[in-house]
Amino acid sequence: MTERGSRWPHALATIVAAVLGSLFLLFIAAPLVGIVTTGGAGGAGALWHDAELRQSLWLTAWTATAATVLGVVGATPVAYLLARRRIPGGAVVAAVLDLPLVVPHPVAGIALLLVLGRQSAMGGALYHLGLRVTGSPEGIIAAMLFVSAPLFVSAARDTFERVDARYEAVARTLGDGPWRAFRRVALPLSIRGLAAAGVVMWARAVSEFGAIVILAYNPRVVSVLSYDRFTTTGLAGALPVAAVLVVCALVVLIVLRTLSGPRLDGAGRA
Amino acid sequence: MIELRAVSARAGRFALSDVTFDVPQGAYGIVIGAAGAGKTTLLETIAGILPVQRGAIRLGGDDVTRLPPERRRLSLVYQHAFLFPHLTVRENIAYGALDAETVDRVADEFGVSVLGDRAVRDLSGGERQLVALARAIARRPEVLLLDEPFAALDPRTRAAARRALRATYYERRFTVLQVTHDFNEAGILGDVAILLDGGRVLQAGTPEELFQKPASPYIAEFVGAENVLSGMAQPIGAAAPDWTETTRHETEEFAVAFTTGAITLYAIGDVVPGPAHAVIRAEEIALSVAAATSSVRNQFPGRVVELSFAGAITRVTVDVSGTQFVAAVTTRSARELGLAPGVAVVAGFKATAVHLC
Numbered sequence: 061m062t063e064r065g066s067r068w069p070h071a072l073a074t075i076v077a078a079v080l081g082s083l084f085l086l087f088i089a090a091p092l093v094g095i096v097t098t099g100g101a102g103g104a105g106a107l108w109h110d111a112e113l114r115q116s117l118w119l120t121a122w123t124a125t126a127a128t129v130l131g132v133v134g135a136t137p138v139a140y141l142l143a144r145r146r147i148p149g150g151a152v153v154a155a156v157l158d159l160p161l162v163v164p165h166p167v168a169g170i171a172l173l174l175v176l177g178r179q180s181a182m183g184g185a186l187y188h189l190g191l192r193v194t195g196s197p198e199g200i201i202a203a204m205l206f207v208s209a210p211l212f213v214s215a216a217r218d219t220f221e222r223v224d225a226r227y228e229a230v231a232r233t234l235g236d237g238p239w240r241a242f243r244r245v246a247l248p249l250s251i252r253g254l255a256a257a258g259v260v261m262w263a264r265a266v267s268e269f270g271a272i273v274i275l276a277y278n279p280r281v282v283s284v285l286s287y288d289r290f291t292t293t294g295l296a297g298a299l300p301v302a303a304v305l306v307v308c309a310l311v312v313l314i315v316l317r318t319l320s321g322p323r324l325d326g327a328g329r330a
Numbered sequence: 331m332i333e334l335r336a337v338s339a340r341a342g343r344f345a346l347s348d349v350t351f352d353v354p355q356g357a358y359g360i361v362i363g364a365a366g367a368g369k370t371t372l373l374e375t376i377a378g379i380l381p382v383q384r385g386a387i388r389l390g391g392d393d394v395t396r397l398p399p400e401r402r403r404l405s406l407v408y409q410h411a412f413l414f415p416h417l418t419v420r421e422n423i424a425y426g427a428l429d430a431e432t433v434d435r436v437a438d439e440f441g442v443s444v445l446g447d448r449a450v451r452d453l454s455g456g457e458r459q460l461v462a463l464a465r466a467i468a469r470r471p472e473v474l475l476l477d478e479p480f481a482a483l484d485p486r487t488r489a490a491a492r493r494a495l496r497a498t499y500y501e502r503r504f505t506v507l508q509v510t511h512d513f514n515e516a517g518i519l520g521d522v523a524i525l526l527d528g529g530r531v532l533q534a535g536t537p538e539e540l541f542q543k544p545a546s547p548y549i550a551e552f553v554g555a556e557n558v559l560s561g562m563a564q565p566i567g568a569a570a571p572d573w574t575e576t577t578r579h580e581t582e583e584f585a586v587a588f589t590t591g592a593i594t595l596y597a598i599g600d601v602v603p604g605p606a607h608a609v610i611r612a613e614e615i616a617l618s619v620a621a622a623t624s625s626v627r628n629q630f631p632g633r634v635v636e637l638s639f640a641g642a643i644t645r646v647t648v649d650v651s652g653t654q655f656v657a658a659v660t661t662r663s664a665r666e667l668g669l670a671p672g673v674a675v676v677a678g679f680k681a682t683a684v685h686l687c
Contacts, residue, residue: 226412229379232399233406234426234469244425248416 092306099299103307106300113285113301117308120281123197124265127204131212132258139216140242144225154217160210168207169274176202176275199276204265212261219253220246259316266309331355332376332473332507337385339375344368346375346529349385353522356503360520360537362513362552368529369509370408373475376507377406390472390505404473405466409481411458419445419453419461427468440464440494456487460494467498474499476508480515492519513540513553525549542611543685550609550687556645556656557615561590563597563606563686586686592651595628597684607687614683615657617646617675619667626678630655634673637664644669648677 106113141147142154160168176183176193183193193199223246231241247254269283280288282305290298332353339346346368353359363369374380376387378399386395394402405426413422419442424433437443440460445453453461459479466474479495480488496519499506508519523537533545544550550558565584586597588608597608616626632650644664646657655677659669669675 224412226408226410227414229374229377229399230406230408230412231414231425232379233377233402233404233475234465235400236426237398237400245414249414 092310095299095302095306099301099303100307102296102300103303107304110300112280113282113304116280116282116285116301117304119197119200119279120266120283120305123200123281124204124262127201127208127265128212128258128262130201131205131209131261132254135209135213136216136254139213140220140246142213143217143220157210157213160207165207165268165270166274169203169271172199172202172206172271172275193275195276195278197276197279200272200279200281203271203275204268207268207271208261208264211264212257215257215260216250216254219250219257222253223249255319256317259313262316263309263313266305331388331390332359332505333386333388334376335386335388337375337387338383339371339380340383341371341374341380344371344529346371349526349529349531351522351524351531351534353505353507355390356505357521358499358519359505359507359522359524360515361507361509361524361526362511362515362540363509363526364511364552367511367526369511369526370477371529372526373406373477373507373509376473377404377475378402379406402473403471404475405469405471406475407459407462407466407477407479409478411462413450413453413458413461413465415450418447418449420447422450422461423465423468425465428470432468432470436464436468436498439467439498441490454487456483456491459483459487459491463491463495463498467502470502472504474504474506476506478510479508481510481512513537525552544609544687546687547607547609550607550685555609556612556658557608557610559588559590559608559610559653561588561606561608562604563588563599563601563608564603565601585681588684588686591653593630593653595630595684596681597686598681599684599686601686609685609687610655610679610683612645612656612658615655615677615679617648617657617659617663617667617669617677619673619675627681628684629676629678631674631676634669634671634675636671637669646675648675650677 138153138157142150147153163171173194174180176186176199178184178187178192178194186193191198193202227245227249228236228241231245232238236244267283268281269287272281273284273287277284282301286298286301286305289301332351334349334351337346337349344366349372351359361369361372371380375382376389378394378397378401382395386393388394389402389404399406413419414425417425420433420437423437423442424430427433427436434443437446440463442457442460442464445457445461450458450461459482463479480491483491508515520537522534523540524534525532525540527548533540533549540549541553544553544555547558547560564587566587567584584598584600586599586601588595588597588606590608595608630650632648632655635647635649635654638645638647639661642661643658644661646659646664646669648655648657657677659667667673667675
């Protein structure tokens with residue numbers, strides 16, 4: 061009786077968890093599957109004869125990649141410092157870095173426009189240097205970077221925090237300066253976590269719409285193109301574009317997640 | 331040589347306060363302390379991983395207080411090996427080594443050369459610790475800092491690792507500072523012992539000094555003294571009646587009567603009248619079934635309360651008018667004396683075996 065009494069709550073919890081998990085997966089997958097099943101055939105055809113869609117896909121891919129590279133290079137040191145050092149006002153810095161995740165993305169676009177638009181001091185200076193941010197791939201990259209880099213910083217910071225600082229302490233006593241210890245120890249031990257963070261950032265950059273549409277409606281990335289097709293030709297025009305984006309993103313994410321693989325750090329604990 | 335002068339440092343909730351001690355050139359220093367005493371904080375401060383807030387650290391005669399770890403000519407080995415998991419065993423040992431020849435020689439000394447290209451994750455705990463020691467030694471440090479390097483090992487592996495380290499130490503004669511919570515470690519390895527508690531040095535000296543003359547009841551108990559009695563001390567000088575032991579006036583030590591509970595025992599020491607503690611090591615107390623006729627000053631009749639068998643030695647608890655003493659006798663003697671709970675015995679110990687603090 062006692063044994064049965066202890067087994068039933070466990071079985072019930074398992075069933076409830078399975079049902080809730082399935083509902084959640086269904087909630088995420090159903091719209092995406094719906095897009096692919098409804099617009100997949102049209103999307104495959106569009107890929108063949110729709111030059112604008114192909115250009116848009118390529119533009120989305122390379123601008124998201126460029127934004128990710130810039131984000132990884134620029135944000136990794138910030139994430140490392142936030143993880144390792146007690147910086148005065150570190151909480152404020154972290155909050156500011158998280159802010160783009162909270163503000164509505166059109167607001168982010170407006171903020172970027174204020175700073176990088178031709179009428180602004182910085183935007184004007186960049187324009188005179190031959191760099192036009194609004195209505196250009198550079199603007200798209202800026203918008204993608206602004207909204208997706210905080211995700212990278214957050215994930216990279218967690219990654220560095222999970223690597224025990226004593227690895228670097230040992231490296232320091234073995235003759236490494238701070239930068240060398242970072243390069244030879246902290247970075248290799250964090251590399252897979254950083255790669256995973258980069259994947260998340262890239263994925264977020266690909267899906268960005270709100271900030272891009274304010275800063276650079278043209279040239280059109282896929283998110284803007286699908287919106288444009290929806291407003292001009294309706295659902296029938298937007299579905300193939302959306303289906304192509306979903307399938308391409310899924311393939312890329314599977315490949316990147318596979319390459320990221322399991323984490324290395326912590327394996328050296330005795 | 332390691333010299334610390336009034337060093338204060340902080341790491342989270344752990345802090346060091348006014349830490350001062352010396353470990354001579356080529357000596358083996360042991361820092362002993364309970365968990366939370368600040369032992370690792372001390373090592374990391376000496377290593378330069380934690381900044382010094384006040385005070386000075388000199389290594390090999392040079393002031394290194396403000397130098398970064400990589401310029402202090404030392405190596406640090408933690409309790410957990412912290413081998414770099416993305417490198418092979420040999421790459422780990424070679425990490426800070428100055429030349430390949432040293433890597434090979436040190437790997438041989440620690441018996442890990444056969445592990446060469448193996449991945450760190452495939453090593454046992456003992457192998458990891460040996461590789462970590464080899465990695466530290468391959469750097470050819472002038473000072474080696476060890477943070478409980480043997481604590482996580484099984485007794486057999488611990489003995490092998492200790493032997494390998496000891497052999498290398500005798501050959502190279504770098505200065506060592508090892509932290510441990512086990513006083514026996516100090517007796518086995520140390521030339522200098524430093525007892526740390528709450529980030530402060532309670533006592534520093536040779537392990538024998540800490541063992542024989544602990545500065546406080548806490549230290550006495552920490553180093554394994556089983557008879558720590560609190561009571562009142564009263565110097566009685568050389569005028570004590572029927573005094574037969576040396577009063578050692580030349581060292582300014584006097585005969586002292588120490589009253590604890592219902593008994594008064596005699597000691598030799600330099601104490602002011604008033605509350606004090608008497609420390610008597612269990613090994614110093616002899617048991618007999620009749621009053622001894624020897625010159626032993628302190629002899630107390632009592633009854634055996636319990637026996638604790640531990641191989642060749644048996645610890646016997648004796649109740650003397652409400653005060654309990656623990657005596658360590660050979661198991662053979664315990665058998666010959668017929669010791670058992672309730673048996674009447676006489677516990678005897680010399681006045682010189684009583685340390686007052």
